[in-house]
Each structure stands twice: as structure tokens, then as C-alpha cells.
Amino acid sequence: MSDRLLGALTRRRTALPLLAVVLCLPPFYLDAFWLRIGLFSMAAAIGAVGLALLSGTAGQLSLGHAFFLAVGAYGYAWFAGEPGPGLPPALAALLAVLLAGAAGGLFSPVAGRVKGIYLGIATLALVFLGHHVLLTADSITGGFNGRSVPPLTLGGFTFGADDGELTVLGVPFGAEERLWYLGLALFAFTWFTARGLLRGRPGRALAALRDSETAAAVMGVDVARHRSAAFVVSSMYAGLAGVLLALAFRRVVPDYFSLALSVDYLAMIVIGGLGSVAGAAAGAVFVTALPLLMTRYADQLPLVTAPGSAEGTVGPTEAARYLYGAAIVLVLLYAPDGLHGLARRARDRVRRRHTRTPGTEPSVPTPPQPAAAARTEEHTP
Numbered sequence: 501m502s503d504r505l506l507g508a509l510t511r512r513r514t515a516l517p518l519l520a521v522v523l524c525l526p527p528f529y530l531d532a533f534w535l536r537i538g539l540f541s542m543a544a545a546i547g548a549v550g551l552a553l554l555s556g557t558a559g560q561l562s563l564g565h566a567f568f569l570a571v572g573a574y575g576y577a578w579f580a581g582e583p584g585p586g587l588p589p590a591l592a593a594l595l596a597v598l599l600a601g602a603a604g605g606l607f608s609p610v611a612g613r614v615k616g617i618y619l620g621i622a623t624l625a626l627v628f629l630g631h632h633v634l635l636t637a638d639s640i641t642g643g644f645n646g647r648s649v650p651p652l653t654l655g656g657f658t659f660g661a662d663d664g665e666l667t668v669l670g671v672p673f674g675a676e677e678r679l680w681y682l683g684l685a686l687f688a689f690t691w692f693t694a695r696g697l698l699r700g701r702p703g704r705a706l707a708a709l710r711d712s713e714t715a716a717a718v719m720g721v722d723v724a725r726h727r728s729a730a731f732v733v734s735s736m737y738a739g740l741a742g743v744l745l746a747l748a749f750r751r752v753v754p755d756y757f758s759l760a761l762s763v764d765y766l767a768m769i770v771i772g773g774l775g776s777v778a779g780a781a782a783g784a785v786f787v788t789a790l791p792l793l794m795t796r797y798a799d800q801l802p803l804v805t806a807p808g809s810a811e812g813t814v815g816p817t818e819a820a821r822y823l824y825g826a827a828i829v830l831v832l833l834y835a836p837d838g839l840h841g842l843a844r845r846a847r848d849r850v851r852r853r854h855t856r857t858p859g860t861e862p863s864v865p866t867p868p869q870p871a872a873a874a875r876t877e878e879h880t881p
Contacts, residue, residue, distance in 0.1 A: 523684055527677040528669065533796065535676035536748065537789050542683035543744040544784035546690045548768040549777055550737025553694060555766070556775030557703065558730040559710030561616060564607075564623030565765045567630040568600045568735045570757035572742025573649075575599040577752055578640055580650045589652045593743050600739025601732050608728035615727075627759050634754035646753035649746045651675075652682065659747065679747055686744055687781075690737060694777045697733070706730055707775075770828050773838025782839045786827075791820035 526538060547569060554560050575596030578584040587595070610622055634641045641647065652659040659678045666673040697703050705726050708716035713723055746752050764787055772783025794816035798806045804819045814822075835842050 524681070527673065527680050528671050532674070532676045535680055537792050539676065539679055539683050539748040540745070540792070541785045541788045542687045543741045543748060544765075544768065544788040545687055545781040546744065547738045547741030548765055548772070548780040548784040549690050549694045550734040550741070551765050552769045552772075552775060552777065552780035553697065553706070553737070554730050554734035556769055556773075556780070557698060557710060558706040558727060559615075560611060560727060560730060561620040562623045562731075562734070563620045563759070563762045563766070564626035565734075565738055566757045566759065566761035567623075567626040568603060568738035569742040569745065569761065570630050570634060570752075570754075571600040571603050571735075572596045572739030573746035573752045573757070574634065574641055574647075574742075575739070576743045576746050577647050577649045581647065583639065589650055590654050592650075593652060596743050597736050597739040600742065601736040604732040604735025605728075607735075608731045611731035612724035612728040624759070624762075627757075627762055631754055631758060634757070641754065644754065646751055648751050649749065652747055675750075679744075682747070683744055686740060690740065691777060691781070694737075698775075698777065702726070702729070710775075767824055767828055771824065771831055771838055773840030776838070776840040778843075779838050779840030782843075786839070787824055790824060791817045794820050 527535060530538075547565060551562065551565050554562055573596075576589075576592050579587050579592035579595050580589045585592075607623075607626065611619060614622055635644060637643075657678075659675075659682045666678070671677070705716065705721045708719065708721055709723060709726055717723055749756075768783035768787045769780050770783070771786055772781065773779025794801060794804060798804050798816045801816075801819075804814055804816055806816075831838055837844075
């Protein structure tokens with residue numbers, strides 16, 4: 501093993517525990533606003549990773565991601581709540597993820613045979629159909645007003661509860677503090693499973709499908725089966741994101757799971773970098789945190805007014821959409837591999853600078869001399 505590879509592995513093994521420790525500290529130092537931003541960003545990152553596997557790796561366009569998020573969120577609220585079976589919340593969360601996967605499985609025959617813009621239009625129908633069902637199935641979804649979300653209980657410990665009975669190192673742990681660690685655990689699970697999938701045979705098969713279906717079929721890849729499997733896996737990640745979103749919001753309403761949410765997820769994976777787990781997470785943080793930050797600091801930003809101001813002004817949510825819309829255009833023009841590609845190139849540039857010896861210039865090889873000139877120099881006294 502080369503010294504360079506050994507050094508890279510050592511740095512990675514050191515960086516991961518250090519990053520885990522740093523991510524565990526915010527509940528002790530940040531207030532509820534910043535923790536909520538982190539929670540929404542982690543939930544969005546989980547869903548964005550699933551869409552990155554489908555659109556970035558398998559090359560399948562989907563505009564129906566909001567539908568599967570709604571299946572996960574409402575599935576958990578119904579399985580764990582009343583009216584509903586009233587199942588243990590941990591079991592309800594698992595069943596909600598499986599329900600989202602089953603919904604993706606029902607649609608997978610279409611995903612296995614249709615591609616490109618045609619699949620995008622087909623998945624767009626899921627969003628409108630799902631929104632109609634959420635509004636009309638009052639006994640399950642609560643209709644226009646939605647329904648409350650029971651907190652998750654695992655091993656006698658309740659996440660998302662503001663009972664004020666838990667104190668850690670002198671810091672009271674309420675709903676946001678408890679959910680922070682649940683979100684971290686779910687995101688870590690998503691990160692490692694998605695990276696393992698991409699590095700294994702399924703990931704290579706999906707990448708081959710994206711590059712050339714004909715070449716993939718010649719190599720023995722079952723095109724329809726792998727497309728369908730990618731859609732099911734992406735739906736399950738979206739269902740998991742929906743469960744975490746429901747726990748963070750504590751109430752789910754139909755209007756949140758609209759077409760705009762699906763477009764937001766497409767913006768996440770484009771800005772972050774198609775086909776990259778880290779890029780999808782970075783894009784999710786950018787798209788999720790930007791409108792929340794602009795809402796909080798609207799009175800300090802130029803050309804942006806606080807929510808509820810007079811008509812004709814630009815609110816923070818609209819301003820945020822303009823900004824990451826411009827970011828999409830810039831990424832497509834100047835950095836097609838997104839934030840992940842920019843970070844990788846910057847890291848490689850820094851490494852090249854560190855590997856050079858200070859104060860030395862790279863040696864310039866002497867150009868070869870013609871054979872006749874070489875013989876003349878040898879016989880010259």
C-alpha cells in the first residue's frame with residue numbers, strides 16, 4: 501500500500517469520529533431555531549439522497565418525490581395515532597417506510613419501461629393524485645387541516661416530547677434536542693447504506709444504465725428490473741425522510757407536499773451534484789436552510805420584506821427561490837458536477853500544493869538531442 505493511500509485512509513478514519521463528535525455538540529450550544537434548521541436539513545438530505553440514486557445514478561427523472569414523502573409522513577401519523585391502529589411508534593415508522601416502498605413498487609412497472617421526460621410527466625401525476633387523496637380521505641389524513649403526529653418512543657425514551665424532565669450536563673433537552681440525535685442516526689444510516697449501494701454491483705449497474713442502456717444490456721444488466729429497483733429504493737428513502745419531517749413538524753398538512761416540494765428536491769440534487777451522496781446532502785442543506793434564514797433576517801436584507809407585508813413586495817420564501825434558481829443556472833453553466841465537484845477540485849488543489857517541496861521549482865526535462873548532434877559532441881575535442 502502506497503504512503504499516499506495510507507495517509508488518505510488515516511485522515512478519513514480520523515475525520516469521521518471527529519465529525520461525529522462535532523455534530524453531537526449543537527444541542528448543547530444552539531437554540532431551538534438553529535436546531536429546527538438542522539432537523540429539516542437532515543430530513544431533506546435523506547430524501548435528496550434517495551432522489552440522487554434515482555435521477556443522478558440511474559438517470560431517471562422523477563417529479564413525484566413529494567408524493568412518497570407524504571406517504572411516509574401520513575403513514576407514520578396513521579399507524580401510530582388515533583384514529584388508526586395505534587401501533588408502537590417505532591413499528592409505525594418502519595411500516596411507514598415500507599408503505600412508501602410498496603407505493604414505489606406499485607409504480608415501478610411504469611418506471612421500468614418509461615424514461616426521461618415521459619417518466620417525469622408520469623410521476624407528476626402522482627403528486628396531483630396524492631394531494632387529492634390527502635384532501636378527501638378525511639378519516640385517514642384529517643383532510644385540509646391535516647392530523648397531529650405522535651412522538652416517537654424507542655426503548656422507553658421519547659423523542660419529540662417537551663416534558664422538561666430530561667437534563668443533560670445542565671442543558672434541558674426538549675423536542676428539538678432529542679430529535680436532533682434521531683435525525684443524526686437516520687442520516688448516518690442513509691449515508692452509509694447509499695454509499696455502500698453505489699460502490700457495490702447495484703451501483704455500477706445503475707451507472708451503466710445511465711451511461712448507455714444498450715451497453716448495459718449487452719453486459720447482462722436487466723434494464724427494467726434495475727430501473728424498478730432504483731425507484732423502490734428511492735421511494736423508501738423518501739418515506740424515511742417523510743417520517744422525520746412529520747416528527748419535526750408535529751403536524752402534517754396536505755399543502756406542504758405539493759409540486760413545489762418535488763421541484764425543491766430536484767434543485768437539491770442539481771446544486772449539490774448529480775449522483776453524489778455528499779453533494780445531495782450539501783444541496784439539501786442549501787435549499788432548506790436558505791428560506792428559513794432569509795425569513796429570520798428579512799428585516800436586515802435589502803429588497804426582502806418580512807412575511808405578511810404588502811402585496812407587490814418580495815417575501816423571503818420567494819427571494820430564496822430566486823436565489824437557488826439562479827444557483828441552478830450557474831451550476832449548469834460553470835460547474836455541472838455541483839457543489840461536490842467544486843469541493844473535490846478545491847481539495848485536490850490544496851493537496852497538490854502541500855505535496856510540493858517549498859522553495860523548489862519543478863525540474864524541466866532536457867529535450868532529446870538529434871543523433872547527429874550527439875555524435876558531433878562526442879567527437880569534439
